Amino acid sequence: xxxxxxxxxxxxxxxxxxxxxxxxxxxxxxxxxxxxxxxxxxxxxxxxxxxxxxxxxxxxxxxxxxxxxxxxxxxxxxxxxxxxxxxxxxxxxxxxxxxxxxxxxxxxxxxxxxxxxxxxxxxxxxxxxxxxxxxxxxxxxxxxxxxxxxxxxxxxxxxxxxxxxxxxxxxxxxxxxxxxxxxxxxxxxxxxxxxxxxxxxxxxxxxxxxxxxxxxxxxxxxxxxxxxxxxxxxxxxxxxxxxxxxxxxxxxxxxxxxxxxxxxxxxxxxxxxxxxxxxxxxxxxxxxxxxxxxxxxxxxxxxxxxxxxxxxxxxxxxxxx
Amino acid sequence: xxxxxxxxxxxxxxxxxxxxxxxxxxxxxxxxxxxxxxxxxxxxxxxxxxxxxxxxxxxxxxxxxxxxxxxxxxxxxxxxxxxxxxxxxxxxxxxxxxxxxxxxxxxxxxxxxxxxx
Numbered sequence: 068x069x070x071x072x073x074x075x076x077x078x079x080x081x082x083x084x085x086x087x088x089x090x091x092x093x094x095x096x097x098x099x100x101x102x103x104x105x106x107x108x109x110x111x112x113x114x115x116x117x118x119x120x121x122x123x124x125x126x127x128x129x130x131x132x133x134x135x136x137x138x139x140x141x142x143x144x145x146x147x148x149x150x151x152x153x154x155x156x157x158x159x160x161x162x163x164x165x166x167x168x169x170x171x172x173x174x175x176x177x178x179x180x181x182x183x184x185x186x187x188x189x190x191x192x193x194x195x196x197x198x199x200x201x202x203x204x205x206x207x208x209x210x211x212x213x214x215x216x217x218x219x220x221x222x223x224x225x226x227x228x229x230x231x232x233x234x235x236x237x238x239x240x241x242x243x244x245x246x247x248x249x250x251x252x253x254x255x256x257x258x259x260x261x262x263x264x265x266x267x268x269x270x271x272x273x274x275x276x277x278x279x280x281x282x283x284x285x286x287x288x289x290x291x292x293x294x295x296x297x298x299x300x301x302x303x304x305x306x307x308x309x310x311x312x313x314x315x316x317x318x319x320x321x322x323x324x325x326x327x328x329x330x331x332x333x334x335x336x337x338x339x340x341x342x343x344x345x346x347x348x349x350x351x352x353x354x355x356x357x358x359x360x361x362x363x364x365x366x367x368x369x370x371x372x373x374x375x376x377x378x379x380x381x382x383x384x385x386x387x388x
Numbered sequence: 389x390x391x392x393x394x395x396x397x398x399x400x401x402x403x404x405x406x407x408x409x410x411x412x413x414x415x416x417x418x419x420x421x422x423x424x425x426x427x428x429x430x431x432x433x434x435x436x437x438x439x440x441x442x443x444x445x446x447x448x449x450x451x452x453x454x455x456x457x458x459x460x461x462x463x464x465x466x467x468x469x470x471x472x473x474x475x476x477x478x479x480x481x482x483x484x485x486x487x488x489x490x491x492x493x494x495x496x497x498x499x500x501x502x503x504x505x
Contacts, residue, residue, distance in 0.1 A: 088422070088425060092425075092429055111418060114414055115411060115414065115415075118414065119407075122407070122408045135411060142415065146419055146422040146423070146442055147422060149435070150435070155495075159438060165442065172412070173452050176453055178452045181452060181464050181468075185448075185471065188475065193478045196482060203489070206493065219432055219495065219497070225429060229424075233422075234421065240417040333461050334464050334465065337464070338465050341462075345465060345468070352472055353472060356477075360479040360482070360483035363484060363487055
């Protein structure tokens, strides 16, 4: 454990963060949210800086990435506001902030497609549904008190026990991260990267033409398996001049330095080539959820004719007069 | 020394600005725990479901970090599933919330205990 972070720093940071979260949960009396947020930020910062200092011992030449700390602070700070804000609308808006900061971390992890999918699907669709439901399912404020809170929003249930439980869980999880689990297999987790450039002959050819490596009449040789003969390890491609069904003057050329598989392309290969059933399964899950939601929320509002007439009368009364 | 020690303390394969896998895993764990605490303490059903979304989000962040660590896209493919499940869960849970609100005019989680059938 000492190689990743000093244990005292880890547990002290977690404890300070736990006290901060427990202090800022909503309560009948005043709850010191600012103080709690500060304590939480200090605890989190202690742990992350502890990781960074130890990492800097091993790789002293790398500058620390400031963006990660900004995104982590925004994500967790907004997450704290989600669980401590008394008003559901603001909680949902802060959750959008958490999503945006997570998308920033996805981009730092070079998962660009998932970052934008996350913003579109989560911040754009799911959270808007939440906002709609919050606005549908909230009592309209009465005339005399426009700023009233419902009792179940104003008070958290067992804030200290819940925070203690949660941060005990965090301590165990981070202990497992920094000190390891025995008995895990050493090998066989990582799979070799697929040779995706072989499936993208047009892009390879365009890059080769742009670099001036091949002559105008030369083309990539397509092998019997339907894939281009591109060696991603050695970064070479086999080109030749097409002549009635076969190739003549075949030679190997080096690939340009900047030719790389983009995130969207490699994700698409993994998604549709190696796991072809996933998109259908995801579609079935979404269809089931949609059917379930329709069935659940479809309920006729029972109004008898007399009630309808009574409610219609105030509207039509002006015309009568 | 077991394998996960090496895994968490080693940096990412390509330059990542001095960050290690442990950074992302800790942020993911902290976000998950915030979701757990919110789910346990808040009594408003909508906020409780928001907290489950936050737990999904933490799982997705861990998956993306592992995917980057192993330079393997399967983690990202799995995150598509996480988002799908989150969307399905949001649709069903919010339908239930609207149903409960029509019956009880309240969003308190305690109302569920009286709602049977």
